[in-house]
Amino acid sequence: MTVSPAASLAASELLPLAVACPLTGAALLAVLGRRLPRSGTDALATAWAAGQLGLVWWLAAATGGAGRTVTWVGGWTPVEGRSVGIVLVADGLGLGLAVLVALLVLAALGYAWRYFEEPERARGHGGGFPALLLLFEAGTTGFALTGDLFNAFVFFELMGVAGYALTGYRVEEPRPLQGALAFAVTGSLAGYLALVGVGLLYARTGELAFAGIARELAGQPADALVTTAAALLCCAMLVKAAAVPFHFWLPDAHAEAPTPVCLLLSGVMVELGLYGLLRVYLTVFSGPGGVPHEVMRGTLIAVGTVTALTGALLCWQQRHLKRLLAFSTVGHMGLFLCGAGILDAEATAGTALYVAGHAGVKGALFCLAGVLLDRHASVDEHGLWGRARDMPLVGVLFAVGGCALAGLPPFGTGLGKSVVEHAAHEDPWLVALFVLVPAVTAGAVLRAAARVFGGAGTKPRERHSGAETTGAGEEPEVSGPRREVPRPMLVVPAVLLAGALAVGLVPALWRYVAAGSVVFQDPAGYGAAVTGVPGGGGTGTAPLPEVAWSLPGVLFGLLSTALAAGCAAGALWGPALRGRLARTARAGADALDRTVVLAVRRQHSGHVGDYVAWLLAGLAALTAVFALWG
Amino acid sequence: MSALPYLAAGWMLLVGVHGLVTSRNAVHAVGCLTVVQSGTYVLLLAVGYRRGGTAPYFTDIPAGTPVVDPVAQALTLTDVVVGAALTALLLALVLQTAKRHGTTDPDALTGLRG
Amino acid sequence: MSRAARVRLFWAAALLFAAGYVVACLELPPLGGPFHPYGERAVAAALGRRTANTVSSVNFDLRGFDTLGEEFVLFTAALGAVLLLRRTRDEHVSAPRPGRVLPTVRLAGTVLLPVVLVTGVYVVAHGQLTPGGGFQGGVVLATGLHLAYLAADYRVLRRVRPRAVLEVAEAVAAGAFALLGLIGLVRAGSFLENVLPLGTFGALASGGQVPVLNAAVGLEVASALVVVLAGFIDQALEIES
Numbered sequence: 001m002t003v004s005p006a007a008s009l010a011a012s013e014l015l016p017l018a019v020a021c022p023l024t025g026a027a028l029l030a031v032l033g034r035r036l037p038r039s040g041t042d043a044l045a046t047a048w049a050a051g052q053l054g055l056v057w058w059l060a061a062a063t064g065g066a067g068r069t070v071t072w073v074g075g076w077t078p079v080e081g082r083s084v085g086i087v088l089v090a091d092g093l094g095l096g097l098a099v100l101v102a103l104l105v106l107a108a109l110g111y112a113w114r115y116f117e118e119p120e121r122a123r124g125h126g127g128g129f130p131a132l133l134l135l136f137e138a139g140t141t142g143f144a145l146t147g148d149l150f151n152a153f154v155f156f157e158l159m160g161v162a163g164y165a166l167t168g169y170r171v172e173e174p175r176p177l178q179g180a181l182a183f184a185v186t187g188s189l190a191g192y193l194a195l196v197g198v199g200l201l202y203a204r205t206g207e208l209a210f211a212g213i214a215r216e217l218a219g220q221p222a223d224a225l226v227t228t229a230a231a232l233l234c235c236a237m238l239v240k241a242a243a244v245p246f247h248f249w250l251p252d253a254h255a256e257a258p259t260p261v262c263l264l265l266s267g268v269m270v271e272l273g274l275y276g277l278l279r280v281y282l283t284v285f286s287g288p289g290g291v292p293h294e295v296m297r298g299t300l301i302a303v304g305t306v307t308a309l310t311g312a313l314l315c316w317q318q319r320h321l322k323r324l325l326a327f328s329t330v331g332h333m334g335l336f337l338c339g340a341g342i343l344d345a346e347a348t349a350g351t352a353l354y355v356a357g358h359a360g361v362k363g364a365l366f367c368l369a370g371v372l373l374d375r376h377a378s379v380d381e382h383g384l385w386g387r388a389r390d391m392p393l394v395g396v397l398f399a400v401g402g403c404a405l406a407g408l409p410p411f412g413t414g415l416g417k418s419v420v421e422h423a424a425h426e427d428p429w430l431v432a433l434f435v436l437v438p439a440v441t442a443g444a445v446l447r448a449a450a451r452v453f454g455g456a457g458t459k460p461r462e463r464h465s466g467a468e469t470t471g472a473g474e475e476p477e478v479s480g481p482r483r484e485v486p487r488p489m490l491v492v493p494a495v496l497l498a499g500a501l502a503v504g505l506v507p508a509l510w511r512y513v514a515a516g517s518v519v520f521q522d523p524a525g526y527g528a529a530v531t532g533v534p535g536g537g538g539t540g541t542a543p544l545p546e547v548a549w550s551l552p553g554v555l556f557g558l559l560s561t562a563l564a565a566g567c568a569a570g571a572l573w574g575p576a577l578r579g580r581l582a583r584t585a586r587a588g589a590d591a592l593d594r595t596v597v598l599a600v601r602r603q604h605s606g607h608v609g610d611y612v613a614w615l616l617a618g619l620a621a622l623t624a625v626f627a628l629w630g
Numbered sequence: 631m632s633a634l635p636y637l638a639a640g641w642m643l644l645v646g647v648h649g650l651v652t653s654r655n656a657v658h659a660v661g662c663l664t665v666v667q668s669g670t671y672v673l674l675l676a677v678g679y680r681r682g683g684t685a686p687y688f689t690d691i692p693a694g695t696p697v698v699d700p701v702a703q704a705l706t707l708t709d710v711v712v713g714a715a716l717t718a719l720l721l722a723l724v725l726q727t728a729k730r731h732g733t734t735d736p737d738a739l740t741g742l743r744g
Numbered sequence: 745m746s747r748a749a750r751v752r753l754f755w756a757a758a759l760l761f762a763a764g765y766v767v768a769c770l771e772l773p774p775l776g777g778p779f780h781p782y783g784e785r786a787v788a789a790a791l792g793r794r795t796a797n798t799v800s801s802v803n804f805d806l807r808g809f810d811t812l813g814e815e816f817v818l819f820t821a822a823l824g825a826v827l828l829l830r831r832t833r834d835e836h837v838s839a840p841r842p843g844r845v846l847p848t849v850r851l852a853g854t855v856l857l858p859v860v861l862v863t864g865v866y867v868v869a870h871g872q873l874t875p876g877g878g879f880q881g882g883v884v885l886a887t888g889l890h891l892a893y894l895a896a897d898y899r900v901l902r903r904v905r906p907r908a909v910l911e912v913a914e915a916v917a918a919g920a921f922a923l924l925g926l927i928g929l930v931r932a933g934s935f936l937e938n939v940l941p942l943g944t945f946g947a948l949a950s951g952g953q954v955p956v957l958n959a960a961v962g963l964e965v966a967s968a969l970v971v972v973l974a975g976f977i978d979q980a981l982e983i984e985s
């Protein structure tokens with residue numbers, strides 16, 4: 001370990017503050033927000049979020065990529081390896097996520113600085129919105145740091161509750177409420193399913209800490225109880241992670257939530273579902289008496305592939321810009337699932353960098369869509385055709401964001417993609433997926449940018465009229481459409497894009513993530529660190545994966561970007577092309593559209609009952625897979 | 631039949647989900663979600679039960695008396711509070727939905743598609 | 745999906761999952777067995793902290809961090825519900841009409857209101873000793889206040905539960921839990937570690953931090969419930985579009 005004992009001791013004492021600090025700030029905002037003027041509330045919230053960022057940054061630096069900070073809350077350190085308390089375990093990736101959350105919360109607060117006309121203050125709800133953001137931050141941070149299964153459920157619910165309230169925040173409008181309701185019902189159901197899994201594991205092992213459960217499970221072969229519990233917990237996490245067929249709530253919620261909230265939901269909350277899944281799998285179920293690696297690997301890659309393809313297909317079909325971005329998140333989540341599903345340190349490191357880069361890029365794109373919503377009270381790609389020509393700066397940022405989404409070097413998305421591709425080089429079709437899916441989703445973004453900001457191409461055709469959400473006739477989120485676009489609404493996306501660029505350019509970050517991934521993939525070392533009883537763990541002995549730009553990675557990134565530009569050009573100017581070849585291509589596309597695309601789109605019906613039925617079907621499939629092969 | 635309470639918990643879970651799938655009223659759907667959650671209470675309390683054990687309060691019983699598992703009871707208490715909080719928030723969402731859409735029938739909420 | 749297709753999908757999935765769940769249940773330890781390692785350790789730890797109610801000890805001492813999160817779930821839900829149920833631009837407030845109440849109901853409510861409030865305080869204060877505690881007592885307190893609505897009418901209820909005060913009290917109580925954890929960090933070196941004297945087993949002053957945290961939670965739960973209910977009652981009685 002590279003950490004000095006004194007530093008790690010202080011870090012272990014201060015670790016619970018990473019959760020307590022935003023909680024206290026939220027309580028403070030709820031009180032002071034009743035009296036403070038708007039700018040005072042915003043300043044307090046921003047200062048508090050900056051303090052939290054400083055705290056988790058310091059914790060990450062003190063722990064180091066290769067270290068682990070372990071805290072038994074309340075001083076209940078284990079006796080003979082067993083404790084009665086709750087353990088927090090912070091390693092490189094957990095703290096990295098906490099830092100990412102803190103950065104995005106700060107960005108969301110900055111973006112919302114002059115956002116929302118504020119009727120609330122007069123009625124004593126002044127600090128409500130920033131307080132909810134801090135509560136969300138506390139929930140996500142707690143979820144990322146906890147080492148206890150029930151405690152994870154509590155923080156899962158905390159981030160859920162804050163997320164539902166934030167999504168439905170604009171109560172004057174019908175659609176956000178419907179999106180929030182679908183989100184809340186599926187999310188709560190997922191939480192209860194997880195709790196059933198916790199109950200089953202507690203009955204078998206009598207333990208709640210990840211490491212404690214794993215130790216008890218190791219004594220006996222896996223049976224239906226263990227596999228069913230694993231299926232329930234995986235299902236809950238996959239709902240959060242928006243994997244197909246658990247993903248239906250995501251476009252409804254992410255497209256309708258207030259823009260600063262979209263930043264958090266798409267940038268980090270879905271990814272936390274995947275993180276939780278991996279964390280629980282590796283620390284609880286990966287040993288003897290759990291679910292074998294090959295089964296988990298196969299499941300994650302299969303689910304990830306379907307998710308990536310569905311997300312890309314539906315992203316391409318959208319004309320509602322925020323919904324387009326939401327489906328692009330589904331597509332990228334599929335890639336993250338595949339990357340994480342490889343279950344080795346290199347692929348984990350690549351996925352982590354990809355997630356960080358994606359958070360910046362997607363956040364920036366949502367922010368820019370928010371600018372359109374503010375100016376034109378619409379996010380309809382067709383309705384806005386050529387209407388945003390007067391905002392070239394926004395257009396350029398949007399197009400840069402599109403290229404970064406495709407994985408253009410040297411953005412962090414490109415680096416993460418390239419590292420995962422290297423780890424997956426034995427599966428050529430997986431590499432193809434990593435080239436194709438970003439290209440299609442980025443192509444949709446570039447197509448929209450060219451249409452909205454440049455008026456390019458022919459006037460878009462109307463299709464699927466009964467089965468889509470157009471995005472026209474939205475309420476602007478800022479008062480007075482005549483005034484200037486507030487400066488933070490342009491600064492924040494630019495900073496976020498710069499952040500995504502930094503992920504691809506800072507080797508210190510790469511080394512941190514590489515070391516953190518090795519530690520993350522070492523359950524034996526985790527168990528030993530938690531219980532204080534040395535196990536047979538190979539902590540620090542595994543070789544560090546190489547995380548850096550490689551020639552094939554750069555070429556694949558450029559290829560994705562070129563394909564994205566090609567897709568966009570095809571959509572814009574393809575309909576005007578003459579000649580037999582063009583006609584055949586158009587006829588083929590139309591046939592595909594009628595048969596496959598429309599059927600898939602119709603499943604996204606906005607009906608909560610449908611979503612729940614699909615959720616149960618996914619749970620049943622997971623149960624069967626784990627029971628038969630687990 | 632020693633597994634009966636566990637099976638009852640699973641039954642409540644599936645009954646609740648059935649209600650969610652077929653519900654024609656969002657208030658009713660929130661109620662169904664509460665049924666699912668009640669299944670988790672039954673499971674946790676059954677897991678913590680101990681034959682011959684008394685309530686885990688040592689005010690007037692000597693230390694060493696067998697008691698049911700206090701941890702399972704504490705988890706259930708947390709679960710109850712989380713569930714109540716969620717239900718309140720969900721009902722607030724449903725109330726506003728009813729106001730803005732004029733209906734709480736999921737079949738009639740057609741604003742988000744594709 | 746059509747309704748019939750949805751129900752078919754449900755049945756197929758439910759049968760498959762049920763099969764797995766039933767087999768899992770058959771593998772569970774038989775109901776009522778003696779295998780409760782965590783529970784036994786928790787009982788020993790609770791008695792070591794002189795807390796007679798071991799459930800409270802688990803909630804407020806051993807696993808106090810869970811309760812911190814849980815209390816803030818409640819706080820978040822209350823804050824969220826209040827925000828969601830706020831009066832919007834296109835709505836206005838109308839004065840609710842006084843209702844007619846039977847004299848017997850009025851009498852019963854007037855007599856019961858103080859009794860219920862005292863019971864609530866009792867349940868909160870004895871959380872370390874007897875079944876009950878901050879959560880249960882808080883609920884009793886909040887429901888007790890609403891007897892004023894049943895026995896009199898809305899205007900009386902508004903007088904007995906000043907909403908703005910309770911909204912502040914709720915946030916203060918929630919924040920107090922986190923701050924009490926900080927005292928443990930400063931004085932004993934670990935977040936939420938007990939720094940209070942343990943007192944005498946079985947006495948009101950026992951269990952160290954358990955009664956104090958119980959009081960914070962009692963205040964939080966009572967005010968959160970009142971605030972949430974106020975949001976709903978306002979929607980029903982006052983706010984019109």
